[in-house]
Amino acid sequence: MATTTMTMAKALNEGLRRALEKDKKVLIMGEDIGKLGGVFRITDGLQKDFGEDRVIDSPLAESAIVGTAVGLAIRGYRTVCEIQFDGFVYPAFDQIVSQVAKLHKRSDGVYTMGLVIRIPFQGGIGAIEHHSESPEAYFAATAGLRVVSCSTPNDAYWMIQQSIEHNDPIIFCEPKSRYWERGEVDVDNPPAGLFDAIVRREGADVTVIGYGASLKTMLRAAETAETEGVSLEVIDARGIAPLDLEPMVKSVEKTGRFVVVQEAPHMASIGSEIVAELSQKCFYSLRAPGLRVSGYHVPYPPTRIEEEYRPNVDRILDAVDRVMEFES
Amino acid sequence: MIGDELIQLVTPEGERVSSPDYESTLSGEAIFGMYRDMVIIRRLDVESTSLQRQGQLALWAPVHGQEAAQIGAGRALAPMDFTFPTYREHGIGWCRGVPPREMLRLFRAVSNGGWDPQKYRHSVPTIVLGNQVLNAVGYAMGIQRDGAEEAVMTFFGDGASSQGDVLEAFVWASSFNTPVVFFCQNNQWGISTPTSIQSKIPLYHRAHGFGFPGVRVDGNDVLAVYEVTRRALEQARVGGGPTLIEAYTYRLGAHTTSDDPTRYRIDAEVEVWKHRDPIERVKALLAREYHVKIGKFDEVAAEADALALQLRDDVLAMDRPDPITMFDHAYAEPHPLIEEGRREMIELGVSGGAH
Numbered sequence: 177m178a179t180t181t182m183t184m185a186k187a188l189n190e191g192l193r194r195a196l197e198k199d200k201k202v203l204i205m206g207e208d209i210g211k212l213g214g215v216f217r218i219t220d221g222l223q224k225d226f227g228e229d230r231v232i233d234s235p236l237a238e239s240a241i242v243g244t245a246v247g248l249a250i251r252g253y254r255t256v257c258e259i260q261f262d263g264f265v266y267p268a269f270d271q272i273v274s275q276v277a278k279l280h281k282r283s284d285g286v287y288t289m290g291l292v293i294r295i296p297f298q299g300g301i302g303a304i305e306h307h308s309e310s311p312e313a314y315f316a317a318t319a320g321l322r323v324v325s326c327s328t329p330n331d332a333y334w335m336i337q338q339s340i341e342h343n344d345p346i347i348f349c350e351p352k353s354r355y356w357e358r359g360e361v362d363v364d365n366p367p368a369g370l371f372d373a374i375v376r377r378e379g380a381d382v383t384v385i386g387y388g389a390s391l392k393t394m395l396r397a398a399e400t401a402e403t404e405g406v407s408l409e410v411i412d413a414r415g416i417a418p419l420d421l422e423p424m425v426k427s428v429e430k431t432g433r434f435v436v437v438q439e440a441p442h443m444a445s446i447g448s449e450i451v452a453e454l455s456q457k458c459f460y461s462l463r464a465p466g467l468r469v470s471g472y473h474v475p476y477p478p479t480r481i482e483e484e485y486r487p488n489v490d491r492i493l494d495a496v497d498r499v500m501e502f503e504s
Numbered sequence: 505m506i507g508d509e510l511i512q513l514v515t516p517e518g519e520r521v522s523s524p525d526y527e528s529t530l531s532g533e534a535i536f537g538m539y540r541d542m543v544i545i546r547r548l549d550v551e552s553t554s555l556q557r558q559g560q561l562a563l564w565a566p567v568h569g570q571e572a573a574q575i576g577a578g579r580a581l582a583p584m585d586f587t588f589p590t591y592r593e594h595g596i597g598w599c600r601g602v603p604p605r606e607m608l609r610l611f612r613a614v615s616n617g618g619w620d621p622q623k624y625r626h627s628v629p630t631i632v633l634g635n636q637v638l639n640a641v642g643y644a645m646g647i648q649r650d651g652a653e654e655a656v657m658t659f660f661g662d663g664a665s666s667q668g669d670v671l672e673a674f675v676w677a678s679s680f681n682t683p684v685v686f687f688c689q690n691n692q693w694g695i696s697t698p699t700s701i702q703s704k705i706p707l708y709h710r711a712h713g714f715g716f717p718g719v720r721v722d723g724n725d726v727l728a729v730y731e732v733t734r735r736a737l738e739q740a741r742v743g744g745g746p747t748l749i750e751a752y753t754y755r756l757g758a759h760t761t762s763d764d765p766t767r768y769r770i771d772a773e774v775e776v777w778k779h780r781d782p783i784e785r786v787k788a789l790l791a792r793e794y795h796v797k798i799g800k801f802d803e804v805a806a807e808a809d810a811l812a813l814q815l816r817d818d819v820l821a822m823d824r825p826d827p828i829t830m831f832d833h834a835y836a837e838p839h840p841l842i843e844e845g846r847r848e849m850i851e852l853g854v855s856g857g858a859h
Contacts, residue, residue, distance in 0.1 A: 203649075229649055235679055240638050240672035247588075247642020247656075250627070253649070271669070274632040275639060282617040282628045285833035319834055319841075343836035418840045 179362045185355040187329035188218045190363075191336035192256065196226050202340055203248065205232040205241055206258025206294075215260055216296060216355055238268040245291045246275050254290045254340055262297040263306025269314070276345045277320030289320075289345045292336070297325075298389045298439045299486055300353030302479045309476055310440035315347040316417035317444070322371070323416040325349040327391035329359035330367055331414065338370040346370075349416070351389035371415025373423045379409035382496050383427040385450055386437035387413040390487060394437055397492040406496060416446055424450065425457050432463035433499040437487045442470035464502030467495045509706070510752060511732055512722040516780045518788025526731045532794040538579055538726050539786045540804045542571040545595045546783065547808035548604050549757075551815055552611065556761040560819055562613040565592045569724075569756030572782030573689050575599065576729025577751070580737055581657065584625065588640040588658040591629040596659065600626035604811065605818035612822050634660060634667030637686065641673045644682035644740075655740035657685040657733070663694025665710075666702050674714040674748070683740035685733065686711075686748045689723060691755035696768035708750035716746045723753030724782040754780070828855035 182190070195202045204219055210233035213220030223231035234241050238259060245255035259265045265272075272293065279287045299308030316323045322344050326332040332350070339346040368374055376391060377398050384394045391412050398408035409427050413419060428434050434454060436447040447468040454466055469487040477485050513528050515521055520528075530538075549567050556564040567574065574595025581587065581599065589596055597607045602619045609618035610629055617628035630636035640658030647654050664670055665688060677684050690707055692699050703710070711718025721732040729751055736747035754777035758765050765774075790796040831846045849855050 235672075235675050237668075237672040237675065239669055240641075240676050243635065243638025243669060243672070244642030244645055244676055247639040247644070248646045249642075250621075250639065251643050251646025251650070253646050267668070270632065271635060271638065275630075275635050278616070279628070280836055281833045283621050283833075284615070284617060285836070286620050286622050287628075288836050290836075322835075322839075344839075421840075 177362055178364050179360045181358050182329055182361055183356050183358050184326070184329045184332045184350070185216060185218055187333040187361050188336055188350065189220055189222070190361075191333040192219065192222060193225070195256075195337050195340045196222065196230060199254065199340075201252060202254045202256070203230050203232060204256045204258065205234050205245060207234055207236050207241070207260050209233060209258050214258060216352065218294075219258065238264055239271050242268040242271040242276060242293060246271065246279065246289065249289050249291050250287050256292045256294060256340060259293060259295045261307045262295050262309040262311050265293075265295055265311060268293075272315065272321070273318050277318050280344070281320060288343050290343050292339045292346045292348050294348045294350060296352035296355075297349045298351050298353060299476060299479065299482050300389060302482070304479070305476065308479065308482065310438065310471065312347070312349050312416050313440055313445050316446060316449070321345055321347055321417065323347040323349065324370060324414060325351065325388040325416055326414070327351060327354065327388055327412050329357075330361045333361045333363070334366040335370055335414070338366065342370060349388060353389050354392065357392075368414070371418055371420050373414055373420040374412050375409060375423060375427065376412050377408065377410040379407035379431070381407045381431055381433065382499055383409045383411060383424065383431045383434040384437060384492065384496070385411045385413055385424055385434060387416060387446075388439075390437040390439065393487060393489060394492060397489045397496070400489055401493060401496060406500060408496065413446075413450070419450065419453065421453055421457065424454060428454050428458040429461040432461050434466045435469060435492065435495040435499060436466065437469045437492055439471045439486050441473040442468045443473055445470060464499040467499055469495045509720050510722050511719060511728050512725050513728040513731065514725050514785055514789055516724070516785050518785045518792060520789070520793075523728070526728065526735070528727045528731060530727060530730065532790070535727065535786060536790055536794070536796060536800070538575050538730070539783065539790060540807070541575040541579070541595070541598060542726065542783045542786070543804050544808045544811055545571050545575065545598055547812050548815055549594065551812035552608060553757075553761060555816065555819055556611070561608065561611040564611050564761045565759070566755075566757035566761075567592055567594045569754045569777065569782070570689055570691055571595055572726035572786075573723035573729055573751035573753045576726040577657065577687050577733045577749075580730050580733035582655070582737070582741075584652070584654045585737060586625045586627070586643055586654065586656050588627045588636040588643070588656065589629060590636065590659055590661065590664070591631050592661075593659050597624075597626055600624045602626055604815045605822075608815065608819055609822065612819055614822050614825055633664040634669035636660070637664070637670045637673040638676070641676045641682050641684055644677070644684040645680060647683050648680070653741045655683045655685060655737045657687055657737065659687050659689065661688065661694065662690040662692065662699045662702050662707060663697065665707055674711070677746040678715040681743070681745040683743070684746045685736045685740055686746060687733065688748065688750045689753055690750050691753050693755050693759065693765070693769065695759040695763060706750065708748055711748035716748065718748040718750065720750045720752055723751030724780045724785070726782060726786055826855050
């Protein structure tokens, strides 16, 4: 087993490189992704090695990045679209919802919308407005799309490749605050299927479920809880749409209690969907209602106060306390 | 209203006029073929409107008045070219070989598309204004990467000309010099919105600002539309880049069968355009210059009637799909919510679940 340590940014870069090497129909398109290597350097060096026809520096127009990727998909290309920041994906929303999500259906299966839309999402980098949002629920709510999030370098390396090979359109959410954190990458064997949830830490008392940047926060909370005598089982959802519910159900049937963590506000969110599904599927195992630890229902705040907005260890542990203390 | 820039090869009276840049290359036989196309399209359009009025279609988007624009453009395409239509390109669909019954599946509300877009090299209908124009440019980028000598033509109207997607497509096509022809049918009205509040300049002038040529052609002159489009496609195929063609025409009918144009435009305007009818001028030309006899025109009318009756039969035979087919092709690969929906529908007994 060949493993190597690298950052998530490098793992994405290596994953993209491998996809470009494997399939000549794979293209990358986005703003500033060529010479600059992208504002986060995810595509660093790829244009130099694969040429301007395959790693395409685009004009600054998100609807066109996605809209032309649709035409390329009809022509048989697999384009990875880079959206520079979460808050800039909305000009492309029309193309994503009206064409990307629906053309396979509208063509009775003749067109395959094999394209990936990479979005650096969530906060935690002290940015200015529109650079820290969590738009995943908009896409998860649209039939025809699939949404995933990576949370470790190993996942980043494999999930980007699995997404590119997938025949449905994938909204690929990258936790930008974790780009520079290192981890082991096994370059021979993928950790799991693209949408599979993974139990990251086993525990007995409360199941804590989240994705993206929340994973690290959940694992910290689990360490702290352990010192207080509470055992948390931490699940990384990975697949956001569809959700891989089976490991979550299995875990909650064991613990009887669960908390969902996300940076998006809870209204009509992924967390709400998980609570609804687990309440239905684990009803007789539940010893407390499932709780959501989310961002607040406000526009993403100025980042000097973002740590009070994002779910942190204290807020997760507070929710854990509440489900532990619940008496039915 | 129509400036000197308008390219015209046949007047509304059916007389040839010379153009400094274009001349007709069509034989009498080819012109007669386009006359036939236009008559058939108009007849099918009338039949479809009737079918809607009789409750057999959910909606119909008439093409009445725009036959020359579509047939001239459609006949200029080479077999391997690819087209991206709106929901009104019935004439283009006809030229691409899409059976009329398949074009009506959308309007019968039994499909969101209707035909195999790869088979006919004619994409499925796009209803959201302007989306397809960007998709066409992307397809053209694929042609470039394949090194193929093919072109893409995409259609939109004066109504969509204000959409960001159309203008972004112009930028992309120009910057990447893609083999795409933007075919804008300026039919003067976007439902009730006149072209005058869509653009302060002639639409084809916009192309120059984006860095590629724009040309305005008499959209009711099938010979002129054919030549202008043919040249634009030829240039695109050999690396000459994009062209914007503004086919200056008129929507003689309503926007759709749900529209009532008497609320927003005056009869006198419609009358003016009726005198510029695209079919009558070709008929006059054929009679005068090629001595086509009345009997030949009657044969075409009879053929069109027969096709219309066939279309009516085909539409009436289109049954409601099995509800379970809604789950087909929502995704290309297995999806738990699709399986869940299918299972529920079968349990509810509303479908045999044969699909």
